[in-house]
Each structure stands twice: as C-alpha cells, then as structure tokens.
Amino acid sequence: MNTKHKTHSLPKLAIVIHTEEEFDWNGGFYRSNTQVTHGKELIKFCDQLITLGAKITFALDYAFVNSKEGKMVIKHFLPQMNTNVEFATHCHPWVNPPFNDEVTNNGDKESPIEEVNSYPGNLSKELEFEKIRVLTQAITVITKQQPTTYLAGRYGIGKNTASILKTLGYTVDLSISPFVDFSHQKGPDFSNYNNKTFLNNTITNIPHTSGFVSYMPALSRYLNNSPSNFKKLNASLLGKILFKLLGVKRHRLSPEGFTLAEMKGVTKALLQTNTENLIFSFHSPSVKLGLTPYVTEQQPLNDFYQNTFNYITWYKENISTEICITSAILKPK
Numbered sequence: 300m301n302t303k304h305k306t307h308s309l310p311k312l313a314i315v316i317h318t319e320e321e322f323d324w325n326g327g328f329y330r331s332n333t334q335v336t337h338g339k340e341l342i343k344f345c346d347q348l349i350t351l352g353a354k355i356t357f358a359l360d361y362a363f364v365n366s367k368e369g370k371m372v373i374k375h376f377l378p379q380m381n382t383n384v385e386f387a388t389h390c391h392p393w394v395n396p397p398f399n400d401e402v403t404n405n406g407d408k409e410s411p412i413e414e415v416n417s418y419p420g421n422l423s424k425e426l427e428f429e430k431i432r433v434l435t436q437a438i439t440v441i442t443k444q445q446p447t448t449y450l451a452g453r454y455g456i457g458k459n460t461a462s463i464l465k466t467l468g469y470t471v472d473l474s475i476s477p478f479v480d481f482s483h484q485k486g487p488d489f490s491n492y493n494n495k496t497f498l499n500n501t502i503t504n505i506p507h508t509s510g511f512v513s514y515m516p517a518l519s520r521y522l523n524n525s526p527s528n529f530k531k532l533n534a535s536l537l538g539k540i541l542f543k544l545l546g547v548k549r550h551r552l553s554p555e556g557f558t559l560a561e562m563k564g565v566t567k568a569l570l571q572t573n574t575e576n577l578i579f580s581f582h583s584p585s586v587k588l589g590l591t592p593y594v595t596e597q598q599p600l601n602d603f604y605q606n607t608f609n610y611i612t613w614y615k616e617n618i619s620t621e622i623c624i625t626s627a628i629l630k631p632k
Contacts, residue, residue, distance in 0.1 A: 314353050315358055321584045335366035352611070361390075361394055362391065370441065390430055418485065428466070447470045448625045451472075478509060493506070494577075
C-alpha cells in the first residue's frame with residue numbers, strides 16, 4: 300500500500316557517491332594512495348540501484364578517473380549520462396595535481412601532506428583553482444561533457460571555493476555537512492548550517508543530508524529548523540539532560556554507519572521541516588569488503604548493501620518517486 304507522507308512539498312532525492320581511490324582513513328594523506336580495485340563491485344552495485352529506479356551522481360576524484368578500473372566504471376555508465384547518471388567533481392588535494400608546491404612536498408609520494416592541506420578550501424586560491432581546473436578537464440576529456448556539480452574532498456570548501464566554481468562553470472556544490480564542525484581537524488565549521496538549499500555567488504548549495512531525531516517530533520523539528528536552537532539547548536545542563544531523556548541523536552542519510560531504521564527516521568524528521576532536497580551518500584570503496592571502516596567484516600558489508608536497496612525501495616514507495624541526478628534539482632518540479 301502506498302503511504303506517501305503529506306508535506307507542503309515533497310523533496311527531491313539525490314544519490315551521491317564519493318567516487319574515489321582506496322586508502323587507510325587513519326593512515327595519513329599520501330600522493331601514492333591511488334589504487335582502485337572496486338570497479339567491478341561498483342558497477343554491479345550501481346546497476347542494481349538503477350534497476351530499483353535510482354539515479355546516481357558519481358563525484359569523481361583524480362585518482363579514480365585516471366585508474367584502469369575507474370575508467371571502466373565511467374565507460375560502463377557513459378550511455379546513461381544525463382538520464383540515470385551524472386559525473387561530478389570530487390577534489391582530493393593529496394592525489395590531485397599540480398604537485399610542484401610545498402603543500403604536497405614538491406611531489407614527494409612517500410611523505411604525507413599536513414592534515415590542514417587535505418581540505419582543498421584551505422589551499423591558496425591559486426592552488427585550489429588549479430587543482431579543480433585540472434580535475435574538471437580530466438573528467439571532461441573522458442566523459443565528453445564538462446561537470447557542473449562539485450563536492451570538495453572531506454567537505455573541505457573555503458572562502459574562495461564559490462568564486463572558483465563560478466569561474467569554472469559550476470552551478471551546484473554538495474560540500475556542506477550540516478551541524479558538523481571539522482575545525483578540530485583544521486577543516487570547515489558547518490555548525491551554523493542546516494539542510495536548507497541556498498544560493499551563494501550563483502552556486503546552488505545542497506547540503507549532505509544530516510539531521511536530528513528524537514522521541515518527540517516537535518523537538519526534532521525545533522532542532523532541525525535552526526542550528527542555533529541546538530546550540531542554545533546543548534549549552535545548558537538542562538538541555539543535555541533533555542536530549543538524553545528524549546533520545547536526541549544526529550543521523551546522516553547514509554548506509555555507512557547508519558541502519559535502515561535510522562535513515563528512515565532522519566528522512567521523516569526532515570520531511571516535517573519542508574526540506575527541499577535530500578542527499579543519500581556513501582564512499583565508493585564501501586562496496587567491497589575491507590576497503591573502508593564501515594565494511595571491515597562480511598556482515599556489515601551485507602548490511603550496507605541491503606540497507607541501501609531497502610531504503611531506495613522504501614523511499615519510492617512511501618515518500619516520493621522523484622529521485623534525480625543533482626544537476627536536475629535545479630529544474631522546476
């Protein structure tokens with residue numbers, strides 16, 4: 300039975316894959332980390348998603364685009380470009396040329412770059428521009444179409460990113476991670492953002508979906524509507540006690556580390572705030588056993604697959620049939 304939720308406006312859902320190389324997430328950022336061995340698994344997984352009615356945005360980084368298996372994946376999905384598939388840009392500075400600079404140790408593959416420089420938005424304007432330009436060109440050459448959607452590696456946008464994207468012809472940025480502060484890692488602070496889509500210097504910013512859930516729907520709405528609401532309550536002892544008693548938690552719309560029930564829960568919570576767009580996201584290496592911290596054993600890998608397929612099916616049957624590539628979000632409903 301179709302039990303679609305009634306809201307003022309049903310959101311559009313985009314499935315965004317951080318399509319990248321394989322590396323030890325706790326082992327530093329090395330230029331030599333360019334291996335891609337999960338191409339066949341990614342093709343099979345995404346073919347199943349498309350069969351379920353999904354549309355996919357592949358946010359490609361330089362190492363993936365220039366790998367043998369990465370090129371195989373792109374070639375496989377090229378015939379579906381602009382319909383079921385979009386190829387976007389995903390900048391990992393440590394594997395993305397140019398390398399003739401101090402940030403990447405003058406091209407030294409054996410030394411890790413400093414964490415501050417793993418966020419592309421922390422680089423100089425000239426270097427951030429050049430890295431994104433080079434990657435844009437690489438994607439354009441292999442797909443025969445210039446990408447218009449951008450996702451910064453590690454969500455690392457900075458003060459110059461929007462103007463750089465505008466200059467390079469981009470229209471959409473997916474880099475914001477709502478309610479999250481990465482400043483302890485020398486990254487950006489998104490604690491003042493929620494899931495609202497907004498325009499910045501002609502760039503449409505669509506945040507990666509993340510929101511609060513609780514036993515009390517009214518409290519969930521209150522927290523998700525404004526980051527300041529969460530900060531105000533969380534700053535007091537009474538607020539912290541209230542959060543614990545009412546089961547307040549923040550969930551991402553991702554099968555990496557979150558259950559099907561949790562993904563459904565955050566979706567329902569955000570529907571009550573009239574969120575316009577939802578992003579379901581994960582990292583491409585998670586489709587293969589042992590390549591990310593989320594799939595270190597067979598059961599978590601099985602859960603990752605099943606929860607993804609079940610969520611897409613549930614969303615189409617109960618929320619909305621409108622699943623689209625990110626560039627289509629700009630088009631009127």
